[in-house]
Amino acid sequence: xxxxxxxxxxxxxxxxYNATHWAEYFASFIGxxxxxxxxxxxxxxxxxxxxxxxxxxxxxxxxxxxxNDSDYILNxxxxxxxxxRKDRVVARWDALDREIRVEVKxxxxxSSPTAPSLQRDADAHELGLADISIAKGSIxxxxxxxxxxxxxxNYCGIVHGLIEQVDTTTLFNQYQAWINDKKNEFDQDLVNYxxxxxQELDNWxxxxxxxxxxxxxxxxxxxxxxxxxxxxxxxxxxxxxxxxIYTGKTEPEEIRTGDIWLxxxx
Numbered sequence: 001x002x003x004x005x006x007x008x009x010x011x012x013x014x015x016x017y018n019a020t021h022w023a024e025y026f027a028s029f030i031g032x033x034x035x036x037x038x039x040x041x042x043x044x045x046x047x048x049x050x051x052x053x054x055x056x057x058x059x060x061x062x063x064x065x066x067x068n069d070s071d072y073i074l075n076x077x078x079x080x081x082x083x084x085r086k087d088r089v090v091a092r093w094d095a096l097d098r099e100i101r102v103e104v105k106x107x108x109x110x111s112s113p114t115a116p117s118l119q120r121d122a123d124a125h126e127l128g129l130a131d132i133s134i135a136k137g138s139i140x141x142x143x144x145x146x147x148x149x150x151x152x153x154n155y156c157g158i159v160h161g162l163i164e165q166v167d168t169t170t171l172f173n174q175y176q177a178w179i180n181d182k183k184n185e186f187d188q189d190l191v192n193y194x195x196x197x198x199q200e201l202d203n204w205x206x207x208x209x210x211x212x213x214x215x216x217x218x219x220x221x222x223x224x225x226x227x228x229x230x231x232x233x234x235x236x237x238x239x240x241x242x243x244x245i246y247t248g249k250t251e252p253e254e255i256r257t258g259d260i261w262l263x264x265x266x
Contacts, residue, residue, distance in 0.1 A: 027063030032127065033157035034059045034091075034150050042068065042102075042150065044089050044130035046143040050076045052089070052132065054102050060159055061093040061125050066100035074104055079138045083109035086133050088116050090126040091156075102129070118155065128155030 006025075008015050034042045034057055041057030054072040058065065076087060086107040093100045105116040105126075113133075118126040128149040132141060149155040 023063030025063065026060075026065075030060050030063065031157070031159055032061055032125075033153075033159045034127070034129075036158040042091070042129055043148065044132070044146055046141045046146055047073075048140050048142060050078060050139065050141060052076060052130075052141055052146070054089070054129070059091045059100065059127060061091065061100055061127060064093055064100055066091055066093075066102075068102070072102060074102065076104060076132065076134065076141055077106055079134045080109050080136055082136055083111060084113045084134065084136050085109050086113040086115045086131055088118075088131050089129045090118065091129060092119075092127075093125040095123050104132075107134075127157075128152075 006015070006017055006021060010016060038057075040055045042059060043055045043057070045053045045055060047053055052074050054068060054074060056068050056070055058067050060066075074089065079085075088105045088107065089102065090105055091100060091102050107113050107116055115128075115131045118128055120126060130149055131147040133145045133147075134141070135145075151158060
């Protein structure tokens with residue numbers, strides 16, 4: 001049957017509905033994940049031993065609901081003495097067992113461990129609540145060893161209100177592509193401007209430098225023409241004394257021409 005509709009009153013048993021029908025109904029407007037309020041909804045919390053606590057909360061998976069109304073303790077298998085591992089805590093919808101439960105998926109031992117993958121098929125659908133790193137030889141789980149996955153849509157995600165939020169990935173990718181295009185255009189325009197105007201900039205620099213040098217040489221020649229040898233020598237001596245005064249290597253009174261210069265400055 002291509003088209004289905006419900007619920008309608010049954011007449012003589014011609015309208016019978018089961019849990020699958022109702023789960024399909026709820027899944028049409030309630031997305032998978034955990035509720036965002038309170039903030040510790042199904043949070044995994046360390047107990048500073050080899051157990052963790054699942055805080056009270058609610059999760060939805062494909063139209064089926066799981067309600068945890070109080071703290072729930074999960075045991076973590078002992079650490080290995082040589083290698084590390086990473087376990088994953090999941091909320092698991094199980095078709096065969098007809099329930100949603102919270103359990104620990106034990107990871108493989110490795111020097112660089114990774115958490116077990118999530119099962120999502122006709123038999124089971126898992127939401128990742130947290131990853132737990134178990135270092136070799138450790139005897140307790142601390143909060144720093146737990147990575148919260150609840151806000152990551154790829155692993156779990158949250159139910160915003162009752163309606164699953166619009167997936168903005170496509171819009172974001174489009175915006176990012178526009179940003180990249182504009183950046184590339186700007187970079188190319190900058191290169192084109194530099195290539196077009198580089199010679200003009202070089203010419204300006206050379207001309208300006210040459211003009212300044214010519215002007216300075218002309219001024220210095222004029223100064224030389226109006227100074228006699230004694231005045232020129234005194235001027236040179238005063239110029240040489242300036243760094244001595246500021247470095248403190250020679251006292252001002254020891255500098256004859258410097259005394260004149262200092263009085264003039266004062």
